[in-house]
Amino acid sequence: MLVISENLAQELVSVEDAIAAVETCFAAMARGDARNYPVVRELVGYADAVYGVKAGGDTSVPFLGLKAGGYWPNNLPKGLTNHQSSTLLFDPETGRASALVSANYLTGVRTGASSAIATKWLSRRDASVLGILGTGGQSAYQLLATAAVRELRRVHAWDPSADNLERFRAVVESLGLEFVAETERRAVAASADILITVTPSQSPLLEKDWIRPGTHISAMGADTKGKQELDPALVASSALFYDEAAQALTIGECQHAFAEGMIAEADLRASIGSVIDGSGEGRRSDQEITLFDGTGVALQDLVVAHLAVQRARERGLGQTVDY
Known part of the structure; x- marks a missing residue:
């Protein structure tokens, strides 16, 4: 399994990269090639946290995965951001977990990208x-x-x-x-x-x-x-x-x-x-x-994580661990 840290994710995917990737993904959704699965979102009942799981896949690329995480409102005094999330990608051919990507930065940049795409077209x-x-x-x-x-x-x-x-x-x-x-x-x-x-x-x-x-x-x-x-x-x-x-x-x-x-x-x-x-x-x-x-939607998260994984593998970056 390839593990991509928060700092490395920032190096691998720029704002412009995210816009291009999410735009392609939105079009794949419209064609029916990409699909989001039902969202799980719950109040944890501990630390005032909200936890969720978003999953989906794009058969045209292909990629498959989920993002899990949420909102922990008491994190700032601990030196952490309140939003915490991670993306897990799977090999679409075998179902084997293939990459774990820190998703705090990527969540931010994909959200900015989706808004900008709407601004570009509307x-x-x-x-x-x-x-x-x-x-x-x-x-x-x-x-x-x-x-x-x-x-x-x-x-x-x-x-x-x-x-x-x-x-x-x-x-x-x-x-x-x-x-x-x-x-x-x-x-x-x-x-x-x-x-x-x-x-x-x-x-x-x-x-x-x-x-x-x-x-x-x-x-x-x-x-x-x-x-x-x-x-x-x-x-x-x-x-x-x-x-x-x-x-x-x-x-x-x-x-x-x-x-x-x-x-x-x-x-x-x-x-x-x-x-x-x-x-x-x-x-x-x-x-x-x-x-x-x-x-x-999940596919926004997955497409930027997939891009980060592709680039990390091309450049020999990230940490490979036995899983």
Whole structure:
């Protein structure tokens, strides 16, 4: 078995690599070559942790595997990040476990990649101002990935933590971009061509009336029942796109509008994978508000882990252990 450490994973897979890999995977999902299996997600009942397992496979590559891990909210004083996860890959020919990949960085970069892919395919071509709600650990990945697909000039951000905003400011300004820290969420929406929400919120942060025509929104925070970042009326009035429909309606941002009967499954316009491969329709006009419900799927994790394993083997890196 090949073991890839956290530091090595960062060396092997860049933001741009992750965007290309996840984009290919989304298209494979739309073709039916790649499939996510049912998600397990549970409250542990110990250390306030949430634990989950996501699994899937892509027969066109092929690869097969799972990512296990979750959220341990008391980790920071221990010198660890709160999100902890590992990916286990299997040989599709034999079922034998073939690689173990540390997935903390890869989870961050694949999440940024999925948002950026939605921005690439759904936002206006001239979109240049990014607005982001939530400037915690995921925000840098979102920024770097968005900057890889659109020529940004300014970033407006909101976060209840002043420390988070200042750390994010440093990342933004390191890219040579103007940074504006906003005290009101509405001010972020009023300025942005591209809006990204990446928070653990369980109540709406953006209202329908705040959003300008032509805005693209990537809602990335809702990945569990109860999480919510957008007013259901905003969701219902937007052109809706998703990574996986079943997850969008049950654990994603669409869950609330769906539960209230404001949208039906038929109101979901297309998967982002179908937009990529041309079988689904994307943005219809420069005035339309587009919304990508990014719930996060196993295949995103597996495709970046598979890429890391391929590159490690090509370069003779990683640790091979008897298993």
